[in-house]
Amino acid sequence: xxxxxxxxIGFRHINGRTVLQDYSASYIDNERTxxxxxxxxxxxxxxxxxxxxxxxxxxxINVLKRINKEAISKKKREITATSIRLxxxxxxxxxxxxxxxxxxxxxxxxxxxxxxxxxELSKRPRSAYGxxxxxxxxxxxxxxxxxxxxxxxxGIKKGEIVTIFNNDDEPVGNxxxxxxxxxxxxxxxxxxxxxxxxxxxxxxxxxxxxxxxSYDNLNESFIKPTVSRLKLDNxxxxxxxxxxxxxxxxxxxxxxxxxxxxxxxxxxxxxxRN
Amino acid sequence: MNNTDGIKKxxxxxxxxxxxxxxxxxxxxxxxNNAIRDVMSIMPEIQDDTSDAEIAISAxxxxxEAKWVYSEPKSxxxxxxxxxxxxxxxxxxxxxxxxxKFFSKKENGGQMPDFGGxxxxxxxxxxxxxxxxxxxxxxxxxxxxxxxxxxxxxxxxIQIDTKEAMDVLTKFTGNSETVLKVYTAEALRKVIKVIAxxxxxxxxxxxxxxxxxxxxxxxxxxxxxxxDLSDVDDVEW
Numbered sequence: 297x298x299x300x301x302x303x304x305i306g307f308r309h310i311n312g313r314t315v316l317q318d319y320s321a322s323y324i325d326n327e328r329t330x331x332x333x334x335x336x337x338x339x340x341x342x343x344x345x346x347x348x349x350x351x352x353x354x355x356x357i358n359v360l361k362r363i364n365k366e367a368i369s370k371k372k373r374e375i376t377a378t379s380i381r382l383x384x385x386x387x388x389x390x391x392x393x394x395x396x397x398x399x400x401x402x403x404x405x406x407x408x409x410x411x412x413x414x415x416e417l418s419k420r421p422r423s424a425y426g427x428x429x430x431x432x433x434x435x436x437x438x439x440x441x442x443x444x445x446x447x448x449x450x451g452i453k454k455g456e457i458v459t460i461f462n463n464d465d466e467p468v469g470n471x472x473x474x475x476x477x478x479x480x481x482x483x484x485x486x487x488x489x490x491x492x493x494x495x496x497x498x499x500x501x502x503x504x505x506x507x508x509x510s511y512d513n514l515n516e517s518f519i520k521p522t523v524s525r526l527k528l529d530n531x532x533x534x535x536x537x538x539x540x541x542x543x544x545x546x547x548x549x550x551x552x553x554x555x556x557x558x559x560x561x562x563x564x565x566x567x568x569r570n
Numbered sequence: 571m572n573n574t575d576g577i578k579k580x581x582x583x584x585x586x587x588x589x590x591x592x593x594x595x596x597x598x599x600x601x602x603n604n605a606i607r608d609v610m611s612i613m614p615e616i617q618d619d620t621s622d623a624e625i626a627i628s629a630x631x632x633x634x635e636a637k638w639v640y641s642e643p644k645s646x647x648x649x650x651x652x653x654x655x656x657x658x659x660x661x662x663x664x665x666x667x668x669x670x671k672f673f674s675k676k677e678n679g680g681q682m683p684d685f686g687g688x689x690x691x692x693x694x695x696x697x698x699x700x701x702x703x704x705x706x707x708x709x710x711x712x713x714x715x716x717x718x719x720x721x722x723x724x725x726x727x728i729q730i731d732t733k734e735a736m737d738v739l740t741k742f743t744g745n746s747e748t749v750l751k752v753y754t755a756e757a758l759r760k761v762i763k764v765i766a767x768x769x770x771x772x773x774x775x776x777x778x779x780x781x782x783x784x785x786x787x788x789x790x791x792x793x794x795x796x797x798d799l800s801d802v803d804d805v806e807w
Contacts, residue, residue: 468687468716506686507577510676517576546577
């Protein structure tokens with residue numbers, strides 16, 4: 297299996313002297329492979345979103361590591377999916393609480409906020425850590441995918457993109473669901489499927505998807521060349537170089553993150569460009 | 571992989587929705603035709619001034635039925651305005667159905683990007699009441715579309731004086747402050763120009779996606795439009 301994750305700061309954040317707010321990780325053991333990708337919000341109020349995205353990734357890995365094959369048997373799938381949603385949110389909130397207890401929000405951090413934002417943050421300090429989250433775990437012949445917010449979870453199959461979650465009725469433009477909102481449970485989605493349904497799964501932040509605008513264009517211009525070249529030369533450095541270029545030059549200036557796992561049954565012939 | 575292979579500028583959709591029913595005949599439709607031609611003459615300059623987004627223009631006409639002037643949004647260079655005529659009733663229901671499809675994502679057959687995007691600008695022009703009885707049901711469907719919610723919506727009430735007809739337009743924009751009563755051809759020309767130019771200028775500047783909130787930008791556009799309209803006579807809002 298090919299497994300990859302990489303995040304690169306965008307040029308708007310470089311110019312604005314802010315930090316990389318995306319976070320990604322991968323975890324592999326004898327039983328499972330996990331990848332994550334999270335996009336900390338960039339709005340003024342989200343002063344610790346770089347940590348929020350890191351905690352989201354950690355929470356996801358911690359929770360998915362506890363899932364065993366039995367838990368995703370057909371009978372238990374629904375209960376397991378609900379339990380994953382609850383556990384990830386509890387774990388993330390607990391990591392945030394812990395951090396807040398040890399590192400109170402300082403005046404310096406909120407110096408640029410207006411009074412409304414300061415008030416909002418004093419009421420709900422966890423908003424400071426606002427982030428999206430996507431994650432995927434391959435275990436046995438099953439795949440578990442989780443998502444909240446506007447980062448993308450894309451399945452690929454025979455050279456086509458397969459959308460794992462329908463997002464036509466999701467917020468648009470610069471509004472997204474977030475781990476920090478009170479009703480996050482209603483928006484955190486989990487899907488459990490057979491690995492054979494897909495050739496691989498890609499997670500990316502909107503810093504990567506937005507410049508390509510459509511699924512077709514993203515597939516033809518980025519996914520297919522990435523997959524076919526990787527299968528050909530096994531060189532991950534070219535992918536990192538491309539992501540760096542999108543983040544620092546070609547894209548919208550947002551941070552860019554890509555994580556993926558490609559399964560062994562993927563046939564490269566489907567990923568040659570049309 | 572080429573360096574910028576497949577990477578595109580964000581699109582800012584400017585959508586004209588034009589009532590060309592029989593009651594618009596004569597001076598009213600003439601004023602609309604002149605106004606859009608006028609706007610198009612300065613759009614290349616607006617496009618040159620913005621490096622962040624590509625302005626994409628669409629026009630939907632509706633009378634007995636609703637029709638797109640072009641099947642897809644056109645760039646400033648490719649949108650050539652041909653004068654439209656008038657005929658028949660005012661089928662708002664069909665117009666709203668066309669817009670509902672338009673504001674779906676590309677993947678689902680619409681014109682909105684699958685990823686990212688800039689809040690569109692919609693300008694509805696009408697002089698009367700709907701002749702389709704179920705227009706509110708169709709509007710409700712349209713209002714569920716995320717991109718329609720995010721859009722900056724203006725309605726121009728052309729020589730309308732009844733509260734009933736004004737209410738139809740207010741229900742479309744969701745805000746009485748973005749429904750403008752226009753009484754003369756000259757005022758209509760100026761109003762369309764101010765709205766189209768001001769909103770595309772602001773809408774295409776910076777902060778394209780995410781990080782923050784769409785509402786302040788819409789508020790900023792509305793304030794700018796209102797400021798620019800203060801010099802135009804024969805307009806009420």
